[in-house]
Amino acid sequence: xxxxxxxxxxxxxxxxxxxxxxxxxxxxxxxxxxxxxxxxxxxxxxxxxxxxxxxxxxxxxxxxxxxxxxxxxxxxxxxxxxxxxxxxxxxxxxxxxxxxxxxxxxxxxxxxxxxxxxxxxxxxxxxxxxxxxxxxxxxxxxxx
Numbered sequence: 001x002x003x004x005x006x007x008x009x010x011x012x013x014x015x016x017x018x019x020x021x022x023x024x025x026x027x028x029x030x031x032x033x034x035x036x037x038x039x040x041x042x043x044x045x046x047x048x049x050x051x052x053x054x055x056x057x058x059x060x061x062x063x064x065x066x067x068x069x070x071x072x073x074x075x076x077x078x079x080x081x082x083x084x085x086x087x088x089x090x091x092x093x094x095x096x097x098x099x100x101x102x103x104x105x106x107x108x109x110x111x112x113x114x115x116x117x118x119x120x121x122x123x124x125x126x127x128x129x130x131x132x133x134x135x136x137x138x139x140x141x142x143x144x
Contacts, residue, residue: 011045011048011049012052014045015042015045015049015052016052018038018041018042019038019042019052019056019076019079019080021038022036022038022039022042022076022079023076023079025038026039026076026079027076033079034082039079039082039083042079042083043083043086043087046087047087047088047089049083049087050084050087050088050113050118051113051118051119053080053083053084053087054084054109054110054113054118054119055119056077056080057077057080057081057084057106057109057110057113058110058113058119060077060106077102077106081105081109084109088112090116091112092108092109092111092112094108
């Protein structure tokens with residue numbers, strides 16, 4: 001992200017402004033409004049906004065709700081997902097059975113974001129990995 005000293009707005013600020021407006025103006029729509037001017041502007045921003053899209057998806061509760069402390073991140077979940085499908089060159093493949101289901105889609109993109117280096121794994125993931133490695137290590141010692 002650029003740190004500009006002029007009146008220019010940072011990419012994150014542009015993203016936030018456009019996503020907030022898009023989300024508020026299309027909140028009651030059941031489908032993503034791809035013709036909305038802010039959606040189109042976000043699409044043109046391209047790959048550099050992938051981290052912001054993923055952060056918004058990660059900030060949202062798994063059930064799709066937002067807490068009051070997350071209000072600044074209030075965005076269109078489906079809009080962010082739609083943008084990711086178009087912008088990401090190596091988008092993950094969603095199993096047919098999970099299409100249209102918020103939790104599996106959210107998990108798919110968060111996992112993808114971690115694998116691709118856009119997101120930092122949550123601390124609980126580190127603990128799970130450590131536990132798994134420890135179990136494998138102990139199991140290996142038992143076999144010696």
